Amino acid sequence: MSVIIILIAVSLLVAIGFLISFLWAVKTGQYDDDYTPSVRILFDNEFKDESTSANEKNIHSNNNN
Amino acid sequence: MQHTLKKNLCFHCGDACSGDSVSLGDKLFCCTGCKLVYEILEENNLCTYYNLNEQPGVKTSNIISNRYSYLDEISIVQKLISYKNNNQVHVTFQIPDIHCSSCIWLLENFKRVDAGVIQSKVNFIRKEVFIIFDESKTSLRKIVESLARVGYEPSLHLDSISKKEKQKTNRNRIIRIGVAGFCFGNIMMLSFPEYFSSGNLADPGLKNFFSYLTFLLALPVFFYSASEFFIKSYQALKQKSTSIDVPIAIGIAAIFIRSSYEIIAHTGPGFFDSGSGLIFFMLIGRWFQDFTFDALAFERDYKSYFPIAVNTYKNGIEKPVPVSDLKVNDKIRVRNNELIPVDATLIKGQAFIDYSFVTGESLPVRVDAGQIIYAGGRQTGSIIELLVVKEISQSHLTQLWNNDVTKSFESKFEKLVNAISRYFVLVTLLIATVAAAYWWQVDIKKAINAFTAVLVIACPCALALSAPFTYGNIMRILGKQKIFVRNYQTLENLADINTIVFDKTGTLTENNTAEISFVGAKLTDHEVQLIYALVRHSSHPLSKLLSQHFKLNDPQHLTDYTEVPGQGISGYVNQINIKAGSEIFVTGNKLANDNLTKVYIAINHVCKGYFVFINTYRSGLKHLAENLVHEKFHLSVLTGDGNAEQHNLATIFSNKVELHFNCTPEQKLNSIKSLQQQNKKVLMVGDGLNDAGALRQSNVGISITDNTNNFTPASDVIIDASQLINLHKLIAYSQRASHIIIWSFIISLLYNFIGLSFAVTGTLSPLIAAILMPISTISLVLFTLVASTVKSRLLGFK
Incomplete structure (x- = not known):
């Protein structure tokens, strides 16, 4: 029967891991705003750094021509 | 058809373009302001703004060049920012114009507009943007000015500089609920083997292992999550009163002590599963009840409306000075669309004062040189010079707030619950003692068993949950109708109203x-x-x-x-x-x-x-008045205007209304007071700063607004102007809510009675408790939610 004790101990450890990650999420303010991130994730990442955005500008002007 | 319609709409803000519109390429703009914003965005490669939503822009008002010059004053800047070190400054702005995903996109890419911005993050619900910037590259003033230039003018008012307590308590409560839920689930799981084997687990070692584990898991629930109940009941007892927390605390303590004893003495598995479940549900109930509308402020006073600084001028030099530092006989300059923060006399210029926030009167009033202008008016037109007559704390309107009204917030049901709790504690102890005395002759063990079982089962969990869930649900339903109720006590107060007082200008008009x-x-x-x-x-x-x-x-x-x-x-x-x-x-x-x-x-x-x-x-007033008269409310109208409108008002209210003309803000306040002295429960409906005193004095103050982003004076309920005609439904709904709560009280007492019948006979097993307690809680919560939703449908709220 001792195997079930090990199993329960392991399952509790896993559960405690989730509890800790929940506490971390609350403390870092991830539950303070439950709307904006849902919009933010849909934005394209246009401005990674200056060089890529410059490329985009070129593409844009090419399209116009 | 739609194409041509779209063609005539401004590419930036979506307003219809008339003859004086301007165009740039194939794009049409309704005014040069909108075109300017487009040009700024295009220059910075930010035109995705227009791809995310159609015509997302906000119309800009003309920004006067040194409107924000006060943001160069270090003393003011320091009060606005939240954090500062050598290369970073943190600041949070309230921006009422945030309304769509384009706004979020633009504001979060704001570093393209102002290179000194390191990071910006929007909270859409609170309409806030949090900005980190580099002080060596830009300044607070520059950021505010460029925000204003693209149409997102931050609202900077006197109360922005008094820092607010952040929502620490809310996070704390969520953590308590999370811990309780986690432990409750695991305890439940560990208790199942015991229940399914009906107490005869084959391996005693395994049984002990499960028991000790549930004991360990119960510790954080009882000593951390439930600490609120113990602390509050201690406070109540210290003041020699009882609240619902006292019987709850007794119940929880009884559960903990008896279960610990059972586990340590190896006599049984204890009640930890039902106990932690109770605590978990009750914490959820309190969280549900304390629900608030984040985007709205019910506590706004003149400070959320008055500017931070004003330009004074002395010997020909203009200098911004914080409003609170203004002294009598200072000379101030006020420009178009700026607010006059203190009572002052006009020295120079043409004053056309818009008092709409003060009185609700939207048409500007002309003021001649030498006349007094009261704080709260907004200048429309050219620059004017004024001489300060009174300091800000002394002025006509701010004095309304010095008269401190403390609304008694002990509501009827809290009183009822508290009264019930007092008897509840006494009756429970009595039943427990009688049961113990009865079993004493038969079996001492059974006597102790019965005594603790009564205390365990009598924990008035369902009673504690009925009001929170009913009111929480009603507040959410009303919120969807653009009726925003400040807290659940307000709903209770609403149910008792018998007198309704209206302000005229801006409320009825x-x-x-x-x-x-x-x-x-x-x-x-x-x-x-x-x-x-x-x-x-x-x-x-x-x-x-x-x-x-x-x-x-x-x-x-x-x-x-x-x-x-x-x-x-x-x-x-x-x-x-x-x-x-x-x-x-x-x-x-x-x-x-x-x-x-x-x-x-x-x-x-x-x-x-x-x-x-x-x-x-407003349309529909006659219908509303008929309904209110029909339901035997005493109605009256207070107005600061003369009696020119007497005839119109009498027609709308079919002569069943008391009219008071030429009321000053103080008189409005006093007439509410005198009504209350006649033991009337007064509901005041108003909209402007001049009603603020009366709104605070009344039992329930409702402020009307055309746009919930706009200023509303401190009140208990904020309702959208279109909902004014449903006022009678709102009152009826709050009365129905009282019925629902009384019914749920009866149901919860019934469950307690059933539980007690098990307890006094000494047959309350952990299994029965584990079934009865969640069933009573969940069925009651369902009853309140369904009943309040059905009632709202019946009244025509969706």
Whole structure:
């Protein structure tokens, strides 16, 4: 029967891991705003750094021509 | 069809473009302001803004060059920012204009507009943007100015500099709920083997292992999550009163002590599963009840409305000074659209004061040199110079807040629950003792068993949950109807109302429309065309009302348009001179002084007469008044205006209303007080700062607003103007809520009775407790949620 004790101990450890990650999420303010991130994730990442955005500008002007 | 419609809409803000629109390439803009914003965004490669939503822009108002010069003052900047080190400054702005995903996108890419910004993050619900910037590259003033330039002007008011307590308590509560839920689930799982084997687990070692594990898991629930109940009941007992927390705390303590004993003495598995479940559900109930509308502020006073600083001027030098430092006899300068923060007399300039936030009156009032202007008015027109008469804390309006009203927030049901709790504790202890005494002769063990079982089962968990869930649900339903209730006590107070007091201007009357009539010889069609051609050029509120009033197509071409701020406008159509404005501007002399809002018209220097503007009443008022009279409410109207409207008001309220004219803010407050002294429960409906005192004094204060982003004075309920006609439904709903709660009290007492019958006979097993407690809780929560939703449907709320 001792195997079930090990199993329960392991399952509790896993559960405690989730509890800790929940506490971390609350403390870092991830539950303070439950709307904006849902919009933010849909934005394209246009401005990674200056060089890529410059490329985009070129593409844009090419399209116009 | 749709295509042509879209074509005439401004590419930036979506307003209809009229003749004076400007275009850039194939894009049409309604004004140069909108075009300017587009140009700024295009220059910075930010045109995705326009791809995310159609016409997402906000119309910009003209920014006067040194409007934000006070943001250069270090003392003011330090009060606004939240954190600062050598290379970073953190600041949070409230921006009421945030309304769509484009706004989020633009504001979060704001570093493209201002290179000194390191990071910006929007909280859409709170309409806030959090900005980190580098002070060596930019300044607070520059950021605010560039935000304002693209149409996102931060609202900077006197209360922005008094730092607010962040929502620490809310996070704390969520953590407590999370811990309780985690432990409850695991304890439940560990208790199942015991229940399924009906107490005869094959391996005693395994049984002990499960028991000790549940004991360990129960510790954080009882000592951390439930600490709120113990602390509150201790506080209540210290003040020699009881609250619902006392029987809850007794129940929880009984569960903990008995279960610990059972586990340590190896006599049983204890009640930890039902106990931690109870705590988990009750914490959820409290969280549900304390639900608030994040985007709204119910506590706003003059501070959330008055500016932070104002320009003073001395020996020809202008200098921004924090409003709180203004002294009597200081000279201040106020520009177009700026607010007068203190009572002051006019020295120089043409003052046209818009008191709409103060009185609800939307039409500007003309003030002559030497006259006093009260704090809260907004100048429209040119720059004026004023002499401070009173310091801000002494001024006419701010004094309303010095009169401190403390609303008693112990509500009827809290009182009832507290009263029940007192008897509950006594009766429970009595039953427990009697049961123990009865079993004492038979079996001492059974006596102790019965005694603790009564305390365990009598924990009034369902009773504690009925009001929170009913009111929480009702507040959410009303919120969807644009009726925002501050807290659940307000709903209880609403149910007791028997007297309703209305403010007139801005509450019963509409804010942005007016009935316009012309006094003088009848205008010919040609003359109307001429006047329309003139007034559509001006952005003055009266001109806008006039051009809305005419609604003509293809206006004639106007030349030589001139605007004398605060005076009037003039121009030429085919050599015909047209003038519109104040009496002195149009006719050259000033005769009448009758408080009417008028616009004089002259064509070719001949005065044709004048337009009179009268506020119109909101539609549906008559119906509302009939319903309220039918339900036997005592109605009255308080207004700061004269009795010119007596006849109209009497028609709307079919003579069943008390009318009081020429009320000052103090008189409004006092008349509420005197009604309350006659033991009446008063509901006050108002909208402006001048009602603020009365709104606070009344049992329930409702403030009306056309736009919930706008300023509303401190009140208990904020409702959208379109919902005013549903006022009787709101009151009826709050009364139904009381019935629902009384029924749920009865149901919860019934469950307690059933539980007690097990307990006194000494047969309460952990399994019965584990079934009965969750069933009673969940069925009661379901009952309150379903009943309150059904009632709202019946009343016509969706």
